[in-house]
Amino acid sequence: MIEVKDLTKIYGTKHAVDGISFTVNEGEILGFLGPNGAGKSTTMNILTGYISSTSGTAKIAGFDILDDPIEAKKHIGYLPEHPPLYLDMTVQAYLEFCYQLKKAKQPMKAHLEDICQRVKIADVKNRIIKNLSKGYRQRVGLAQALIGNPEVLILDEPTVGLDPKQIIEIRNLIKTLGKRHTVILSSHILPEVQAVCDRVVVINKGKIVADDTEENLSHKLSDDFRYIARIEGPEEEVTKILHGISNMKDVQSYGEKENGVFEYALEAEPGADIRRELFNRLADRKYPLLGLRSTELTLEDIFLQLTSDGSNKLDGGTN
Amino acid sequence: MLAVLRREMSNYFTSPIGYIFLAVFYFFSGMFFTNVLAYNSTDITNVFSGLFTVLMFIIPLLTMRSMSEEKKQKTDQLLLTSPIKLGNLVIGKFLAAFIIYCIALAITVVYSIILAVYETPEWSVVVGNIFGALLLGAALIAIGVFISSLTENQLIAAIGSFAVMMFIMMIDSFASLIPVEFISNILLKISFMTRYTDFVNGILNFANVLFFLSIAVIFNFFTVRILEKKRWS
Ligand SMILES: Nc1ncnc2c1ncn2[C@@H]1O[C@H](COP(=O)(O)OP(=O)(O)O)[C@@H](O)[C@H]1O
Ligand SMILES: [Mg+2]
Numbered sequence: 001m002i003e004v005k006d007l008t009k010i011y012g013t014k015h016a017v018d019g020i021s022f023t024v025n026e027g028e029i030l031g032f033l034g035p036n037g038a039g040k041s042t043t044m045n046i047l048t049g050y051i052s053s054t055s056g057t058a059k060i061a062g063f064d065i066l067d068d069p070i071e072a073k074k075h076i077g078y079l080p081e082h083p084p085l086y087l088d089m090t091v092q093a094y095l096e097f098c099y100q101l102k103k104a105k106q107p108m109k110a111h112l113e114d115i116c117q118r119v120k121i122a123d124v125k126n127r128i129i130k131n132l133s134k135g136y137r138q139r140v141g142l143a144q145a146l147i148g149n150p151e152v153l154i155l156d157e158p159t160v161g162l163d164p165k166q167i168i169e170i171r172n173l174i175k176t177l178g179k180r181h182t183v184i185l186s187s188h189i190l191p192e193v194q195a196v197c198d199r200v201v202v203i204n205k206g207k208i209v210a211d212d213t214e215e216n217l218s219h220k221l222s223d224d225f226r227y228i229a230r231i232e233g234p235e236e237e238v239t240k241i242l243h244g245i246s247n248m249k250d251v252q253s254y255g256e257k258e259n260g261v262f263e264y265a266l267e268a269e270p271g272a273d274i275r276r277e278l279f280n281r282l283a284d285r286k287y288p289l290l291g292l293r294s295t296e297l298t299l300e301d302i303f304l305q306l307t308s309d310g311s312n313k314l315d316g317g318t319n
Numbered sequence: 320m321l322a323v324l325r326r327e328m329s330n331y332f333t334s335p336i337g338y339i340f341l342a343v344f345y346f347f348s349g350m351f352f353t354n355v356l357a358y359n360s361t362d363i364t365n366v367f368s369g370l371f372t373v374l375m376f377i378i379p380l381l382t383m384r385s386m387s388e389e390k391k392q393k394t395d396q397l398l399l400t401s402p403i404k405l406g407n408l409v410i411g412k413f414l415a416a417f418i419i420y421c422i423a424l425a426i427t428v429v430y431s432i433i434l435a436v437y438e439t440p441e442w443s444v445v446v447g448n449i450f451g452a453l454l455l456g457a458a459l460i461a462i463g464v465f466i467s468s469l470t471e472n473q474l475i476a477a478i479g480s481f482a483v484m485m486f487i488m489m490i491d492s493f494a495s496l497i498p499v500e501f502i503s504n505i506l507l508k509i510s511f512m513t514r515y516t517d518f519v520n521g522i523l524n525f526a527n528v529l530f531f532l533s534i535a536v537i538f539n540f541f542t543v544r545i546l547e548k549k550r551w552s
Contacts, residue, residue, distance in 0.1 A: 071402075144397065
């Protein structure tokens with residue numbers, strides 16, 4: 001449904017997007033995961049024809065966005081990072097304008113009513129957009145993208161700036177949209193992508209660093225074998241004990257945190273549980289274990305892991 | 320195209336700009352018209368000759384937002400990702416401003432009819448004047464929309480258009496100041512004032528029609544090019 005090949009966008013000397021390729025199959029919800037400045041918005045702006053790529057091609061439903069922009073755009077609903085709303089219009093007037101702009105074929109009144117029901121904005125239909133809360137504005141933006149029932153939905157960080165309740169609502173909404181549309185959703189939040197998407201493309205500094213199903217990716221990146229431990233006792237000796245634990249892969253001291261108490265970063269072999277042995281060994285030597293917590297992988301950690309462990313180790317083999 | 324045109328038109332009247340434009344236009348044209356009556360004249364062309372300067376001041380008002388505001392509110396992302404050709408988008412914008420201008424100009428028809436009660440005018444001259452004012456307006460609006468596409472700040476667009484209008488107004492003065500005949504001749508060739516005055520004086524010169532039409536077409540084309548270029552930058 002969407003085919004992206006060697007897409008590159010250069011601003012001056014900066015490669016905002018650097019030769020990325022991926023495909024999205026019909027009916028799939030693809031997560032486009034990356035930190036700020038990774039090139040997510042740039043990619044989406046190219047896919048929707050808002051800006052042109054420096055090189056490479058993008059095809060939507062078989063139509064090249066550069067060679068056949070009008071046809072390609074007919075198949076896309078786009079919610080940009082900032083919803084493109086005319087603040088001085090009412091929701092209804094705005095949606096009617098979008099309907100005409102997109103030359104939608106469905107009977108207007110019923111179609112718009114249906115969309116308002118689906119994104120739950122029926123009750124604010126006659127309000128001026130300027131007076132709506134951020135959550136409602138986001139939904140009006142989403143409603144706009146749904147007009148004309150496009151096969152492809154491209155949503156750029158649709159939950160940014162919303163409160164937790166709104167985030168859950170929007171996520172659920174997007175999940176139901178996945179039944180009727182092919183969706184690309186960008187995010188810089190790993191759990192969000194995990195919650196919503198079938199497949200994940202991870203992008204960093206304009207390059208794709210992983211392309212895999214959500215399960216594989218989160219399994220490979222699961223964090224239940226990395227810990228931070230606080231242990232009272234001489235640093236050198238404790239380090240030696242820690243290294244002696246079976247299945248221990250790496251031990252690093254973070255230095256003295258309290259008087260005589262050191263903090264260590266522990267990494268076990270994936271899948272191994274080191275907690276019991278850790279406790280017993282330290283107890284034998286009477287070095288009290290004062291704290292143990294598993295580290296939460298931030299996106300930055302993931303990128304470090306993905307980029308330092310050799311390139312594209314997690315690639316699911318789609319290329 | 321129609322969708323853009325319709326939204327743009329209604330936008331002129333949800334914001335005060337449409338009203339301000341019409342009010343200022345009616346005020347000055349009304350003043351010129353009262354003058355005509357005060358001198359017991361039935362010569363409508365005095366209204367039209369006065370309008371030239373007024374237009375230079377108020378056309379920027381009409382066009383300052385048309386492209387700049389879309390960029391600022393990021394609604395250009397909606398327009399440019401919709402299945403609509405850039406040319407149609409620009410024409411929609413242009414036509415909306417032009418139609419507001421036509422509504423303003425329609426008042427001169429009323430004036431002519433009032434004068435016709437006193438003395439039958441030379442209708443061909445009246446029609447020629449209105450035609451000339453339409454052409455002048457089209458050219459100026461196209462220039463204004465073009466300048467609006469260069470920035471996302473409507474104030475800068477307004478000031479920029481205003482500066483260009485000032486230049487257009489003073490072309491003739493420049494021409495008379497420059498001693499090199501070759502250059503001053505070129506300047507006179509692009510003089511909006513001289514060409515417009517021909518219409519006011521009842522002279523219908525095809526070259527003048529072509530001149531204003533070309534300006535309108537060329538600047539609308541430039542606006543399309545600017546939108547295209549932004550995409551590639
Ligand atoms: N118009 C532009 N001019 C110059 N650099 C840009 C422009 N747009 C984006 N960039 C740069 O390209 C990179 C990718 O930006 P973006 O696609 O917005 O990232 P993301 O959406 O993933 O946060 C950033 O480093 C940004 O500074
Ligand atoms: Mg972004």
